[in-house]
Amino acid sequence: MLGIIGAMDVEVNTIKEKVEDKKIKTFAGIDFVCGYLEGCEVCVAQCSPGKVNAALCTQAMLDNFDIDEVINVGVGCSLSGEVVIRDIVVVRDLCQYDIDITALGEPRGLINGINKIKIETSCALSEALAQSAKQLDNCIHFGTIASGDTFIAGSELKKMINSEFGAICGEMEGAAIAQVCYINNVPFAVLRTISDGGDKNAQIDYPTFKSIAADISSRIILNFLKQKN
Numbered sequence: 001m002l003g004i005i006g007a008m009d010v011e012v013n014t015i016k017e018k019v020e021d022k023k024i025k026t027f028a029g030i031d032f033v034c035g036y037l038e039g040c041e042v043c044v045a046q047c048s049p050g051k052v053n054a055a056l057c058t059q060a061m062l063d064n065f066d067i068d069e070v071i072n073v074g075v076g077c078s079l080s081g082e083v084v085i086r087d088i089v090v091v092r093d094l095c096q097y098d099i100d101i102t103a104l105g106e107p108r109g110l111i112n113g114i115n116k117i118k119i120e121t122s123c124a125l126s127e128a129l130a131q132s133a134k135q136l137d138n139c140i141h142f143g144t145i146a147s148g149d150t151f152i153a154g155s156e157l158k159k160m161i162n163s164e165f166g167a168i169c170g171e172m173e174g175a176a177i178a179q180v181c182y183i184n185n186v187p188f189a190v191l192r193t194i195s196d197g198g199d200k201n202a203q204i205d206y207p208t209f210k211s212i213a214a215d216i217s218s219r220i221i222l223n224f225l226k227q228k229n
Contacts, residue, residue, distance in 0.1 A: 001034075001041045001042065001043055001065055001066050001067050001068055002040060002041065002042045002043070002067070002068065002069055002070075002071065002225075003042075003043050003044075003045070003058075003061050003062075003065070003067040003069070003070040003071070004042055004043070004044045004045070004070075004071050004073060004221065005044075005045050005046075005047050005054070005057055005058060005061070005070065005071070005072050005073070005173075005177060006044075006045075006046055006047070006072070006073050006074045006214075007046070007047055007048060007049045007050075007053070007054065007074055007172065007173050008046065008048075008049065008074065008210075008214070009046055010210060010211050010214045011046070011073060011074040011075065011214045011217065011218070012044055012045070012046050012073070012218075014214075014215065014218040014222075015037070015044050015073075015218055015221060015222070016033045016044050018037055018222065019033055019034075019035040019036065019037055019042065019044060020035050020036045020037070021035045021036055022034070022035040023035060025064070027060045027063075027064050028056055028057070028060045030045055030046070030047065030056075030057050030060060031045065031046070032044070032045045032060075032061060032064070032065065033045070034065065037222070037225045038222065038225040038226045038228070038229050039225075039229040040225045040228055040229050042225070043061060043065045043067065045057050045061060047173060047177075049172050049173065050149050050172055050173065051096070051147060051148070051149055051172065051173060051175070051176035052149075052176070053173070054072075054172075054173035054174075054176040054177050055176040055177070055179065055180050057177075058070065058176070058177045058180040058181065059180050059184075062180070062181075062184050062186060067186060068186075068187075069122065069125055069186060069187040069188060069189075070177065070181050070186055070187070070188040070189075071125070071129070071188065071189050071190070071191065071221065071224075072173060072174050072177045072178075072188070072189075072190045072191070073190075073191050073192075073217045073218070073220075073221050074171065074173070074191075074192060074193075074214065074217060075171070075192060075193050075194070075195040075209075075210050075213040075214055075217065076089065076145065076169040076170055076171035076174075076192035076193075076194060076195065077152050077158075077169065077170045077171065077194065077195065077196045077197060077198030077202060077206075078168070078169060078194045078196070078197050078198055079146065079152075079158055079161055079162045079167050079168050079169055079170050079198055080141075080143075080162060080168040080169075082141070082168075083141050083168050083169065083194055084139075084194060084197075085194050085195065085196065085197070085205065085209050085213070086138075086139070086193065086194060086209070086212065086213065086216065087138070087139045087140070087141060087193070087194045088133045088138045088139065088140045088141065088191065088192070088193055088194075088216070088217075088220070089140075089141050089142075089143060089145065089168060089169040089191070089192045089193075089194065090126050090129055090130045090133065090140055090141070090142050090189075090191060091121050091126065091142075091143070091144070091145045091169075091174065091189065091190035091191070091192070092120065092121060092126070092142050092143055092144060093118040093119060093120045093121060093144050093145075094118065094119050094121070094144065094145045094146070094147060094174050094175035094178045094190060095109045095117055095118045095119075095144060095145075095146050095147070095165045095167065095175055096109055096111065096146070096147050096148060096175045096176070096179075097109060097146040097147070097148045097160075097161045097164065097165060097167070097170075098148035098149060098150065099111060108164055109164070109165060111179060113183075114179070114182065114183065116182075117165075118144065118165075119175065119178040119179060119182050121178070121188060121189045121190060122187035122188060122189055124187075125187055125188070125189035126142075126189045128189075128224060128227070128228065129189055129191050129220065129224055130142070131227070132220050132221075132223040132224035132227055133191075133220045133223075135223060135227075136216075136219060136220060136223060138216065138220065141168055141169075143166070143167070143168040143169070144165055144166050144167040144168060144169075145167060145168075145169045145170070145171060145174045145175065145190060145192065146161045146165050146167035146169070146170050146171075146175070147170070147171055147172055147173060147174045147175035147176060148161075148170070148172065149172060150172075151172070151202070151206075152170045152198040152202065153198065153199065153200065153202040153203055154198075154199065154200065155199055155200065157198075158170070158198045158199060169192050169194065170198055171192060174190040174192070177190070178190065191217055191220060191221070192217070193213035193214065193216045193217045194213060195209045195210045195212075195213040195214075196209060196210075
């Protein structure tokens with residue numbers, strides 16, 4: 001079974017609506033919509049924004065369903081001048097930019113317990129997503145996503161994250177989902193469509209483009225499932 005997680009309703013509603021033979025189960029206050037899409041068995045959930053919500057949803061999904069692999073889908077901001085609104089980021093690895101124990105001599109972003117700064121996605125799953133995006137004529141970038149519990153909307157934070165981690169996209173859930181999947185030895189991938197530039201215009205661009213960006217991501221997932229089957 002493929003687990004599909006998005007933070008907001010706009011990121012997963014289109015996918016949920018197309019699930020056939022639908023059954024809904026609720027754990028930890030989260031509705032898990034299970035059934036079939038393009039002949040593939042899926043479990044779709046909206047985790048709500050933020051790393052704790054994302055981790056909680058992912059662990060609940062893995063604990064209660066027979067999940068073989070996980071895809072986190074949604075929108076994110078650009079942290080690179082080469083990545084613009086409506087572009088696709090297929091994630092190679094993820095970090096948590098708001099982990100900061102540098103005062104104790106540890107590198108920024110080091111995740112205690114697994115002793116890693118970046119967590120790698122499944123190469124096979126990421127490549128399959130990239131191929132599905134290419135078939136829909138999307139502009140695709142491969143790189144690092146940085147997750148944190150802050151909506152990035154300023155040049156100073158944006159530059160720090162890009163400089164420190166080489167990240168090309170920022171958001172609030174992916175790395176938490178990655179950490180849970182990594183610990184549970186479950187293959188995963190993350191797909192983001194750019195909704196804003198993570199700069200002073202983000203508060204305007206994000207509400208304007210988030211639905212458009214989320215729709216692009218949803219169409220890629222549906223095409224991925226069609227090809228998978």
